[in-house]
Amino acid sequence: MRITILLLLFPFTALAQPKCYPTHWFAGFKETSLQLILHENDLSAYTAVSIQYPGVKLIRIRRAESPNYLLLDLRVDPSAKPGVFKIELNGKGLATKNVSYELKVRAPQNGKSRIQGVQSSDFIYLIMTDRFANGDPSNDIVQGYRDTLCERTNKFSRHGGDLKGVVDRMGYLKELGVSTVWLTPVNENDMPRMNEWGNSVAGYHGYWFTDHYQVDKRFGGNAAYRQLSDRLHQNGMKLIQDAVYNHIGSYHWIALDPPTADWLNSSQGKNPPHHREEVFFDPYASQQDKLQMLDGWFVPHLPDLNQRNADVAKYLIQYHIWATEEFGVDGWRVDTYKYNEEKFLNEMNDALTREFPKLMIFGESMVTSPVANAYFTRNNMITPFKHNAEGMLDFQTCFAMIAAAKEENGWSNGLIKLYYALAQDVLYKEPMRNCIFLDNHDMDRIFSVLGEDEAKFRMCMNWLFTLRGMPQLYYGTEVLMKNYKVNTDATVREDFPGGWPTDDPSKNRFLPTGRTAEQSKTFDYISRLAQFRKSSSALGAGKLMQFIPREGTYLYFRYTNQQTVMVIANSSEKSVKPDWTIYRERVEGFTRARDVVSGEIFSLTGWSIGSKESRVLELLK
Ligand SMILES: [Ca+2]
Ligand SMILES: [Ca+2]
Structure with a gap:
């Protein structure tokens, strides 16, 4: 008899787990507060919640307008160990509902081979x-x-x-x-x-x-x-x-x-925002224009x-x-x-x-x-x-x-x-x-x-x-x-x-x-x-210097102490021989250039760039 009850209860409790957001969490975050949202059809009769796990403390139980939610404010100490704990929900005349919740281990590769950031050297x-x-x-x-x-x-x-x-x-x-x-x-x-x-x-x-x-x-x-x-x-x-x-x-x-x-948001009904971002910094903006930007719905289904x-x-x-x-x-x-x-x-x-x-x-x-x-x-x-x-x-x-x-x-x-x-x-x-x-x-x-x-x-x-x-x-x-x-x-x-x-x-x-x-x-x-x-x-990380376009030709340089790259574009109808005296701030000391795409190396002296041509050139001594 006892065995039968257990068999009946286990599948029931397994099925009855409410949805929980976040679905799991991680041990060792700096932020100690954790808000759990439990979502299931009618949780209103559950009046007591308990959690027994070292380093995890239930601070507050909150209800929403919808009876289908419980909001739990937890404190998770940075010292709390990874593991699974039970969130026990009880209510008068109701069977205990257990929600199992996991604190996972954080990846040791964070900041090294994952979560590395993206830099200007990336593509x-x-x-x-x-x-x-x-x-x-x-x-x-x-x-x-x-x-x-x-x-x-x-x-x-x-x-x-x-x-x-x-x-x-x-x-x-x-x-x-x-x-x-x-x-x-x-x-x-x-x-x-x-x-x-x-x-x-x-x-x-x-x-x-x-x-x-x-x-x-x-x-x-x-x-x-x-x-x-x-x-x-x-x-x-x-x-x-x-x-x-x-x-x-x-x-x-x-x-x-x-x-x-x-x-x-409902202040604008389901009407769209006006898309004019100026309202945020315009010294003469109205509150209404700002609110429409913030609260408008892109389309009624969003x-x-x-x-x-x-x-x-x-x-x-x-x-x-x-x-x-x-x-x-x-x-x-x-x-x-x-x-x-x-x-x-x-x-x-x-x-x-x-x-x-x-x-x-x-x-x-x-x-x-x-x-x-x-x-x-x-x-x-x-x-x-x-x-x-x-x-x-x-x-x-x-x-x-x-x-x-x-x-x-x-x-x-x-x-x-x-x-x-x-x-x-x-x-x-x-x-x-x-x-x-x-x-x-x-x-x-x-x-x-x-x-x-x-x-x-x-x-x-x-x-x-x-x-x-x-x-x-x-x-x-x-x-x-x-x-x-x-x-x-x-x-x-x-x-x-x-x-x-x-x-x-x-x-x-x-x-x-x-x-x-x-x-x-x-x-x-x-x-x-x-x-x-x-x-x-x-x-990747060099400085930028640009020169005002002259004769339909635009030059800028990216440079570090180790390397200078010159990017030149001629959008005029004729070929142009750059006047290096204008660009001497960046070309001084260099005599040749290597086209980084074709590999061609040539002397800067007397070189001209063709009509509609553009090149990325690494400057060489
Ligand atoms: Ca597929
Ligand atoms: Ca918005």
């Missing part, structure tokens, strides 16, 4: 996982998810790309010279298809979170993500995770069952999180600490940075770097001025609020590089725009901490933007790989993937040719045999720039 490659490579067709459709379509012929559907696909292309990434992989978000997006601008769209891009703590099973789940991270680190590479603090998908458990109504609620802020901060430790994240790219509560952003950055001093965090906001971009970082401006992010995605330099390559030179057009953009670095404390790029998954592809002009494309690549900051390349640019956004972003998120088992092998761009001559040339060009960069002290 970041941006991948949209669903569109890069399908390493495991068995996870293309996962039963139980709200969207079980996988249709490569539909640009709005999932296509089946996954984390194993990235792992399987590790050799390709190394050949290209990539040091750091940034994936669009990997968190679970268990959303049905949503209507966006008249199209039925899947959450293939990853920005519709429904469970922070679960990596989408169609990408391979948490185990596959950990494996990718391990493989990157074993190969001397790094991982950047894409974070979204601002909003969640409308099928996230927080949205379906808000602990309290004010977990979500509920906006209220980070003024301390529990929401804590929930988000804990997840990012958890994921950094769990997956060994080296850097965070933070989506929609300018729509978040400012104080919260600083608290997040402080909390993360306190636990992981080398961690790099940079924000994304498509802003309209250098002042706006610098405002969201450590800057030299006098403003009422001071942000503490190290860097941002540098849209200003992106726009300037494109204009410099495309426009006719004039007093305020063409090359001078890049000169002007860099001169604005006076605003930044650390301009080198910005991430520079020419395009991404939200923009027209750069090869198309430059009119498929090889010379302009080379000019832009030379700048991307040699200017200050961390360069980021969007997947496929190296094999000349092209396209414009046509009422949707999906057209610039096409599958990497050759990433699917059924793809035509003669067009497998991952292999030299599947590339056209033009694609091979481009891949080799970028790869050589990237490989040179790896061992170049001047490009």
